[in-house]
Amino acid sequence: MNRDIGRLEKTAYDLLVIGGGINGASIAHIAAKRKMRVALLEKGDFASGASSKSTKLIHGGIRYLENLEFDLVYESLKERSLQLKVAPHLVKPLPFVIPVYKGDKRPLWMMRLGVLLYDLLAGRHRVQPHKDLTREEVIALEPGIKQEGLAGGVIYYDAQMDDARLCLENVLSADSFGAHVANYVKVTSFIKENGRAVGVRAKDVLSGREFEMRAGKIVSTVGPWTNELLRLDSPGAKKKVRTTKGIHIVFKGQISRHALLLGSQSDRRIFFVIPWMGNSLIGTTDTDYIASPDAVKVEQEDVDYLVREARRVFPDLPFGPEKILATFAGLRPLVRQGGSANKVSRKHLYYEAPSGIIFVVGGKYTTYRKVAADCVDRIRRVRGKEAFSIYGGGAITETAEEAGRRSGLDGATVQSLMDLYGSRYGDVLKLVESDPSLGERISDDPPVIKAQLAYAVRTEMAQTVEDILARRLSLIFRGPVSERVRAAISSVLLKRQ
Ligand SMILES: Cc1cc2nc3c(=O)[nH]c(=O)nc-3n(C[C@H](O)[C@H](O)[C@H](O)COP(=O)(O)OP(=O)(O)OC[C@H]3O[C@@H](n4cnc5c(N)ncnc54)[C@H](O)[C@@H]3O)c2cc1C
Structure with missing residues (x-):
């Protein structure tokens, strides 16, 4: 993925999505697939908000039965079945x-x-x-x-899912359909004409540079930050989240x-x-x-x-x-809504402000595809019928050993690439084929090779050590991270500059 701020400034978009958690990522993905010119801005790393802090369940939510939320549970169970098919590796x-x-x-x-x-x-x-x-x-x-x-x-x-990577896969899918995506870009205010939002002022958090962007429609998917964005749009706005x-x-x-x-x-x-x-x-x-x-x-x-x-x-x-x-x-x-915290419904709603900005409010991770598809239908005023698929969810047609022989890697290493990247493990193998030194392991448990760091930076837009440790490779949740791994990550990030 290419983080190109100049391009964001120059392009007039059909849709600008603010917030790169699962809802923003999937709206950008589906809208781009429907041939809209889409931009997705995220002020931190993709999935750095709620979308990497979940219990990692794609579930109906058995406990919502107690609240008699049968429609929510039914919808979620249907989506669970779809996600098991489209992202079997995650x-x-x-x-x-x-x-x-x-x-x-x-x-x-x-x-x-x-x-x-x-x-x-x-x-x-x-x-x-x-x-x-x-x-x-x-x-x-x-x-x-x-x-x-x-x-x-x-x-x-x-x-069970890998929430951070499933979100990233939606960002990658959005990018593959032509969306312009950027992490570490914060929306700081809205540009209005006759009371309608026609664009945003944004700040590249990495360089400090401020710039403006234009879009026909703006959707806010900032999750827990929704009340802040509502007030940015209209200072007296009522809280919705x-x-x-x-x-x-x-x-x-x-x-x-x-x-x-x-x-x-x-x-x-x-x-x-x-x-x-x-x-x-x-x-x-x-x-x-x-x-x-x-x-x-x-x-x-x-x-x-x-x-x-x-x-x-x-x-x-x-x-x-x-x-x-x-x-x-x-x-x-x-x-x-009122009542005790664990009784509040996990349903979502769309709120269209007088400025025309659509705020996606509420929801749970499991139903993200439905939330996104309905949101895009609403914007286009037509029901989309395309099949939903994600970046690495394709079939894998060779064994880890076969793929390993081609690239000079052992089966266990390739299997762990298949588990993490699904059908796109081949992207990482290609890096090793063109530069065998990238096949070197920097960790044995789990197996991690240098090519994954290069891939995280070049393709998956990782910007910091934490992006890689927490959301690209999840190493901080597996065991203490060695100095060797940290040094290898720092070196890849330094080389990029
Ligand atoms: C503890 C916990 C457990 C959960 N467990 C589950 C579960 O097991 N299963 C399930 O289905 N759901 C679960 N959920 C719910 C699920 O995680 C959330 O509903 C979902 O992740 C919300 O996604 P989002 O995209 O709306 O928000 P987020 O993921 O928070 O994304 C919003 C993004 O907007 C960005 N942003 C904010 N302001 C700006 C700005 N000005 N400019 C640019 N970007 C901005 C933020 O940095 C953030 O990344 C859980 C939630 C929590 C907190």
Whole structure:
């Protein structure tokens, strides 16, 4: 991808999308595929907002059944099925065990009814049928959990994703259809003519340069920053988004064999313990947050809450700070409404301001394609019928060993490229074929070769060490990052300048 600020300035766009999280990326992708001249601006890195801070689930959201949001769950289950097909390298089926204890706020019969309903709603989009479990069956599946008071459980199926990369794949897809995309460009104000927004003033965060851009239509997909953008458009605008904070802990090592859905004892919330990147993801919290979205961070009390609840189910496990590999905090950009934070609906809406700017408000990651397609339909006033596909989601027609022989790499390295890049692993292999020194490994677990760093910078528009460690290769969630890896990344970034 080519980050060309001069081109952004010179082109008159049909559509300017502000915010490079999953919603902005997919709107840019679908609009470009429908032959619109599209620009996508992101003030940080792509997916650096909520879209890399999720629980990494492409799911119907079993807990929304409690709120009787059957339409949202149905829609999400349909989208889950589509995402499993279009991005098989990034979205994978995941079994969930729900152990239920005597005295739990949600008794066993309720859980059993819940998963039955979930599967019925999924219909032909079901991943695999759920199953009721006896106490002994739960213990056989998850021998590490507390057995005292265990009543039984259920197993059901959802999907796990790599949120940062799925967002990036949509940006890459947008670029492949001709959209002009740039990260580290912040929109600072709107240009208006007769009260209508006709463009923006923006700042290239990397160079400090300010410039103007023109577009027939502007869409804001800034998620948790929506209230800020609304006020940038009209100082007296009413807030439309309620931001609630959710944090996750990345615990060293795999705590459980399956993903676990657990009810907290201290409130009625549920939380997950999920095998993730060789470690375990524990989350999440859900608390109102009113400060600037830029300042969101993990507080000790958030960590204490999750550790306390996880320790209840795994009383024998050490949860000391040495076991916590990483933590991260994100904000849910929910449609503004009252009530307790975890009861607020995950539905989305489009708000068209008097200036003509469309604000996408609310939603969840899982339904991003639908949110984007509906948004583009709205702009074009015609329903698009194109098939949805993403950058690396094509079929892989050779084995890792075969591809490895061609490029001089071992099968394990090529397999890890296939897992990360899907059908575009060949892009990275081509770099090695043209310069064999790029085949050198800089890490063994997981295998990482120099070509991936070059690819992250040249093709995936990575600008900083963190872009690569957190969102291109996810290395900070796998284990301590070695000095060798950091030095190799710094050297690639330096050479680019
Ligand atoms: C803790 C947590 C767990 C979640 N778990 C799940 C889950 O498991 N499954 C699921 O389906 N959903 C989940 N969600 C919800 C999901 O993550 C969000 O709904 C989704 O990521 C929102 O995407 P977005 O593109 O609207 O916002 P974001 O990803 O936040 O993107 C908005 C972008 O706009 C940019 N921006 C802001 N201001 C400007 C400006 N002036 N100029 C340019 N760019 C700007 C920001 O930098 C940001 O990158 C979770 C959310 C949280 C917080």
